[in-house]
C-alpha cells in the first residue's frame with residue numbers, strides 16, 4: 008500500500024468556529040475512501056483544504072509520488088490540479104453555455120496547456136494533439152454513456168447527466184486522486200445505482216484514488232474500502248465499512264439514522 012495523500016493535524020477556524028480540527032487522514036494508491044458525517048461536520052471544508060481552496064490555520068497536506076513528498080501548503084487549486092488532484096463540487100459548476108464536449112476539452116486544455124508556439128502557428132503537431140484530445144474526450148464520454156450528447160449544450164442535459172459530466176470533466180485532467188463531493192445528491196435511485204457502478208468502474212479502470220463525500224449510506228458502504236467519519240470537524244472514527252457500521256461512537260453520532 009503506497010500513501011498518496013496525507014494530512015497532519017490539519018485545522019481551519021472561521022472566526023470562532025473550528026470547522027476542521029486537527030485532522031489526520033491518509034489515502035493510499037487506488038483506494039476508494041468514503042468521507043461521512045452529519046451536516047456541518049466539516050467534510051466540504053476538508054475537501055477545500057485538501058484541494059487548496061482554503062489554506063489551513065495550522066497543519067499540513069502532503070502528496071507523495073513514489074518516495075517524493077510534495078508539501079501542498081501554500082499551493083493554490085490550479086497548482087494542486089497539476090500535481091494530480093481533481094474534484095467535483097456539491098453544486099454543479101459546468102460551463103453551461105458550452106457543449107458537453109467543449110466542457111471536457113476545456114478541462115483538458117487547462118490541465119495541460121498546448122505549447123504556445125504550436126498553438127500560435129498551428130503546427131501539424133498542434134493539430135495532432137487537438138485530434139488526440141478530442142478522441143480521448145469522446146472515449147471518456149462514451150464510458151459515461153454520454154457520447155450521443157457530446158454536441159448538446161451542457162445546460163440542456165438532465166440533472167443526472169450534468170452530475171456525470173462533472174465527473175468526466177474531472178477525469179479529463181488525468182488525476183491521481185479524485186475528490187467527489189456528494190456526487191449522488193439529487194439523483195433518483197436508478198441514477199444513484201448507475202453512478203455507484205460507474206464510480207467503481209472508474210476506480211478499477213483508471214487505478215486512481217477516490218475520496219467520496221456522500222450522504223447516501225448505501226452508496227458509501229457498498230463501494231468504499233475505507234471510511235472516515237467526521238464530527239464537529241474531528242475524525243470520530245475510521246475503518247472498513249463494516250467496522251464503521253458497528254462503531255459505538257458512530258452509532259451514537261448517527262442515533263436515529265440508519266448507518
Ligand SMILES: Nc1ncnc2c1ncn2[C@@H]1O[C@H](COP(=O)(O)OP(=O)(O)OP(=O)(O)O)[C@@H](O)[C@H]1O
Nearest residue numbers: 021024025026044045046047048049050051052053
Ligand atoms: N467560509 C466559511 N465561513 C464560515 N464558516 C464556514 C465556512 N465554510 C464552512 N463553514 C462552517 O464550517 C462548518 C463545516 O461546514 P462544512 O460545509 O464543511 O460541513 P459539511 O460536513 O460539508 O456539511 P454538509 O454535509 O451539510 O455539506 C459549518 O459550521 C459551516 O457553517
